[in-house]
Amino acid sequence: DGPSVAVVGVTGAVGQEFLKVLKERDFPYRSLKLLASKRSAGKHMTFEGREYLVEELTDDSFGGIDIALFSAGGSISKKFGPLAAAQGTIVVDNSSAFRMDDGVPLVIPEVNPDAMAHIKLGSKNGAIIANPNCSTIICLMATTPLHRHAKVKRMVVSTYQAASGAGAAAMAELEQQTREVLEGKEPTCNIFTQQYAFNLFSHNTKIFPNGYNEEEMKLVKETRKIWNDQDVRVTATCVRVPVMRAHAESINLEFDKPLDEGTAREILKNSNGIVVIDDRAANHFPTPLEVSNKDDVAVGRIRQDASQNGNYGLDIFVCGDQIRKGAALNAVQIAEKLLQE
Numbered sequence: 057d058g059p060s061v062a063v064v065g066v067t068g069a070v071g072q073e074f075l076k077v078l079k080e081r082d083f084p085y086r087s088l089k090l091l092a093s094k095r096s097a098g099k100h101m102t103f104e105g106r107e108y109l110v111e112e113l114t115d116d117s118f119g120g121i122d123i124a125l126f127s128a129g130g131s132i133s134k135k136f137g138p139l140a141a142a143q144g145t146i147v148v149d150n151s152s153a154f155r156m157d158d159g160v161p162l163v164i165p166e167v168n169p170d171a172m173a174h175i176k177l178g179s180k181n182g183a184i185i186a187n188p189n190c191s192t193i194i195c196l197m198a199t200t201p202l203h204r205h206a207k208v209k210r211m212v213v214s215t216y217q218a219a220s221g222a223g224a225a226a227m228a229e230l231e232q233q234t235r236e237v238l239e240g241k242e243p244t245c246n247i248f249t250q251q252y253a254f255n256l257f258s259h260n261t262k263i264f265p266n267g268y269n270e271e272e273m274k275l276v277k278e279t280r281k282i283w284n285d286q287d288v289r290v291t292a293t294c295v296r297v298p299v300m301r302a303h304a305e306s307i308n309l310e311f312d313k314p315l316d317e318g319t320a321r322e323i324l325k326n327s328n329g330i331v332v333i334d335d336r337a338a339n340h341f342p343t344p345l346e347v348s349n350k351d352d353v354a355v356g357r358i359r360q361d362a363s364q365n366g367n368y369g370l371d372i373f374v375c376g377d378q379i380r381k382g383a384a385l386n387a388v389q390i391a392e393k394l395l396q397e
């Protein structure tokens with residue numbers, strides 16, 4: 057008999073994807089508890105042939121729960137994550153609340169599984185394991201296999217981020233605005249302060265004194281923590297683009313030793329969770345639509361950085377589903393790791 061599992065934030069885009077992924081991967085839960093805010097509690101959900109009542113999240117929700125998957129925003133994670141861990145639950149948290157805490161592993165199972173090796177299911181001590189930010193997961197899924205072969209000294213990332221990263225309401229607003237604009241109407245702007253359809257804009261997070269926004273600083277800081285390398289130089293520009301649910305990223309890498317594009321392509325072809333789409337003759341490279349609702353992160357445009365001498369630099373283009381590998385799949389894979397003795 058498997059673990060008892062709770063899903064916190066079950067009615068959100070990621071919460072719903074948690075259920076989808078648990079089902080598709082036949083996760084062996086013994087029991088399932090669906091938790092949401094007071095506003096969403098009371099709904100009924102049918103899942104894997106069983107009827108569930110969505111319960112309101114309270115301090116007492118976690119008694120007897122082995123694993124809790126959280127995706128209900130940072131404030132809910134901050135309030136209930138430690139409470140659940142104190143009751144012996146292992147929390148896998150998709151929010152940014154604990155990602156940079158020293159005692160909290162920040163994990164991409166294909167990249168740094170050892171970071172969570174000390175956390176054991178069934179021990180009376182609970183724990184919190186943090187799911188990295190989606191743009192970080194997608195970036196590091198593609199770059200870590202190369203980094204393991206030739207150490208990355210510097211990484212420059214430009215992201216093209218989907219509406220789903222701002223939640224289900226943002227996806228709905230993009231669709232609504234697109235219809236409105238095509239009908240010659242004023243676009244409805246509730247989630248974003250400006251027109252999103254047929255437009256793009258700097259990521260909708262706060263700007264720090266250094267001029268970077270929060271999304272960019274997540275990429276910088278989370279990369280250093282996950283690679284356990286405080287010296288790697290990372291810079292990023294994060295942009296919101298009118299795409300539904302998959303992020304795209306243009307990444308420039310500088311290595312400490314030569315890495316030719318042929319070797320890089322072979323490394324990536326043999327990397328778990330990666331599919332190489334790099335067909336120059338057909339001009340076929342990763343696209344958000346092609347990776348949407350899929351597990352793998354797609355990598356293409358693999359080429360030597362022409363601005364670098366020798367083969368010390370590479371440019372690549374990466375796409376990954378933000379709700380899946382960028383959030384729900386990665387979290388469920390962390391939960392699966394807990395099942396492995």
Ligand code: 2RA
Pocket residue numbers: 189190191217218220221222271378
């Ligand atoms: C975004 N990374 O895409 C965020 C979602 N967590 O806005």
